Amino acid sequence: MPRRTVPHVEHVTVHGHRRAYVRMGSGPALLLLHGLGCDRTTWAPVMQSLARTHTVIAPDLLGHGQSDKPRADYSLGGYANGMRDLLTVLGIDTATVVGHSFGGGVAMQFGYQFPERTERLVLVASGGLGPEVSPAIRAITTPGFHQAMAVLSAPGLRHAATAALRLLSRSGVRHVRDLGEVADIYDSFKDPRTRAAIRHVTRAVVDWKGQIVTMADRAYLTEAMPMLVVWGADDLVIPVAHASNASALAPTARIEIVPNAGHFPHKDHPERFAKIVRDFIRTTEPAHYDRTRWRELLEEGALRFPVQAEAGESPVAPVHSVRRAAGA
Template sequence: MGAPEFDLQHVTVHGHRRAFVSVGSGPTLLLLHGLGCDHTTWYPVIRELSRRYRVIAPDLLGHGRSDKPRADYSLGGYANGMRDLLTVLGIDRATVVGHSFGGGVAMQFGYQFPERTERLVLVAPGGVGPEVTPAIRAITTPGFDQLMRLLTLPGARHLGVAGMRALHRTGLPATRDLAEAAAIFDSWQDHRVRAAVRHLTRAVVDWRGQVVTMSDRAYLTEAMPLCVVWGEQDHVLPAHQARNVAALAPQARVEVFPNAGHFPHKDHPQRFVKVLKDFLRSTEPSVYDRDRMRRLLAEGAPAVVRQAEAGDAPVAPVQQLSGA
């Protein structure tokens, strides 16, 4: 499972050009990348997944080869965009897989469009706990864009990218994700990318950490199969947040990969594909039931979820996969 090239397609939705990869046939998997990334983050797993599924991997608006307009970069706006992309492609329902910020978009998609969501798979997702790396909190501070203009000038940018990649090659756990960070930093030379990242980050993060949380609506996942994958050495969104999922959504499958960072699907692609395929085989697609949803909403979060949100409930252990 290397990093093959895939044909990039384009479609215009609401006047904005969207880039995406579409490979394979069968039930649809919608793969959503994280902050500052693009569809290529899924390259290590697309080929294998496409043997049994139709894989759609878009560049979210403001990222990659998609347009970068002055637009709505909220979670709801991204969820709407993914619904409209699937509609244009003639796809009614999908299992939605989201990494990091894309995990937040996936959760929002499932909440807004449960009738179109078969399952949710969240990979080191945002919105599970307040903690987030200071580097992301810094994006919300005044002067971020002005500083990045200087740091992404050709000489400074080349030195910064080279330095991060050199640290990554040391193999130290704390530097595991620096190769991906270098690629994100390199993309910030485009002021439109910086603007999109700034807008979407400020919608979900403030100086104290993550603002948007799944805790108030996690009980709704009772009606939808949920799998969460995390890397044990994640320094962007700490892996102990996976315990929040185990407490807030006890029926969810939670996997923590040893020797993996913020990109477990890249650190251990074969293991990730195995977990994902097993989850897909062992669960039935969610069927939207309006009466059931009404009942869940009327009853509200059960006591254990309210206690977990307050930090009083015992957290369930998370399952770890053995291996390097």
């Protein structure tokens, strides 16, 4: 396929549902998975840079962006299946999977379900590493959210609120830098199908106590797969302390903390982020699935790497191999 240097939205139907995606560049494949309520455009600041050396695939997950928003399976496993089938339709056998926030949970699930198709994992401010999450996300799971957002998404109120959020995001105050993304998510809630889809997605991974999905019981499997964890030092959506959880659960993971960045380090510092990802790929060998070795890890892993936390609880362990991103 000829190299594409300008993002162009394409569509493909998988399992009867139309899915939007952007494909750029050439070379080894990078699958970029966005977070809850976002879409492929969250990766726009880094796509062209990454496409210089890789084939970059950035889809709108089902229920988001220009993809269909059916009443369907919005579980992590369902999303992982959808991404496997999307890659298959596009003729891509293996990829380095990059997931942001909720997309990080999908990336981990993809690597767990399809290790033979996963070369590396890159988790960006990822879910699944501890229970804590912002109250705004927990609120989506509460009864009446759909009805309340129908009122709050009325044109006049929505336009005023999103304008205010975007203005605050440009104020230079670090703790409100992510409000521009929040405004985009809020604006998308004008579509009742989007509200319903986001509610289903959130309830699959979050309850009133926080995140209910954890990688703690399967973290030992990362021994067979290179993993990079990137976090913004000022993240207010999912605490940067969860990067320490990743370090404790997966000692071989590479951890990068990006200073002066919030929940979207790939947008706050796109050049630095792209360099971190490229350096990680350049200095690691892609995982090669070995069925015998995978079985050994499954049989021995619980003894060699005992679960350090119950589901939904953060592991308590000292931080090691955590470092500040280059250029700090």
